[in-house]
Amino acid sequence: MGGRLLMRLEDLDGPRIKPEMAEAALTDLRWLGLDWDGPDYVQSTGLAAINEAAERLEKSGQAYACVCSRGDVRSAQSAPQLGEAEPRYVGTCRGKYPSLAAARAETGKAAGLRLRVAEGRVVIHDELSGEHGFDVQADVGDFLISKRDGAPAYQLAVVVDDARQGVTEVVRGEDLLPSSARQVLLQRALGLPSVRYLHVPLVLDEEGRRLAKRYDDLSLQELREGGTDPRAIVAWAARSCGMPCGPRVTARVALIGFSVSKLPRAPLTLDAATVDELRHAR
Numbered sequence: 402m403g404g405r406l407l408m409r410l411e412d413l414d415g416p417r418i419k420p421e422m423a424e425a426a427l428t429d430l431r432w433l434g435l436d437w438d439g440p441d442y443v444q445s446t447g448l449a450a451i452n453e454a455a456e457r458l459e460k461s462g463q464a465y466a467c468v469c470s471r472g473d474v475r476s477a478q479s480a481p482q483l484g485e486a487e488p489r490y491v492g493t494c495r496g497k498y499p500s501l502a503a504a505r506a507e508t509g510k511a512a513g514l515r516l517r518v519a520e521g522r523v524v525i526h527d528e529l530s531g532e533h534g535f536d537v538q539a540d541v542g543d544f545l546i547s548k549r550d551g552a553p554a555y556q557l558a559v560v561v562d563d564a565r566q567g568v569t570e571v572v573r574g575e576d577l578l579p580s581s582a583r584q585v586l587l588q589r590a591l592g593l594p595s596v597r598y599l600h601v602p603l604v605l606d607e608e609g610r611r612l613a614k615r616y617d618d619l620s621l622q623e624l625r626e627g628g629t630d631p632r633a634i635v636a637w638a639a640r641s642c643g644m645p646c647g648p649r650v651t652a653r654v655a656l657i658g659f660s661v662s663k664l665p666r667a668p669l670t671l672d673a674a675t676v677d678e679l680r681h682a683r
Contacts, residue, residue: 405438412445429621434652451553451561466504466512467494490542514547523582528599535582556583564593575600602668633682
């Protein structure tokens, strides 16, 4: 499309973030032959702009102070769902405190900020799967934009940085599709430009489980240190995206045959036989 590909290191997840993890991720990408334009942008270096956006939303009345902990939110649900990743916030603190400072002074607790979310559907057009409607208020309620420890929440941080970096296209996994509705609400509240979204299917194991580092699944680092040819991994990814190629291909060559129209609509399975082939690709 003739655009720029940006590298943003999102490092706002508190103590879970370790500097060596960022460098490991960049090493994996370079090993696969992937590159990007301009210097790496580290999200934690731009906190002033993100915090300023949160303050604007509070001062305009579009966000309010909340002292509820995650446990408070779960216990306030009429029918909490066991294991639910993000319980719906029922609005316990909505309209209760005039400001963050007042909430802290009155309760002696740390306070975060939540966006006031109106009822009704937010329609998202996905470049791959078409239109999706989400009722954010019914699904998650008023959601956090600043955490109780003062750190910006993911939804606000990416919206502010997308606008600041001139992002027009966002490509990511389909598990983040519901987040798009929240980000659209924040774009509107802050008067920021909208972006185009494309959410791709996830890669699953044979049991239908998402591949993720928290499950100690096969890592690129393990393959790299085991001597795997990175061109074999790129070739598997290219074939999975509808691009015909042989058993080895570089990312630059594979790109020539890329088209959004060829992308799969269903999740992909990385089975044991394919993993074994990748491990022994030399």
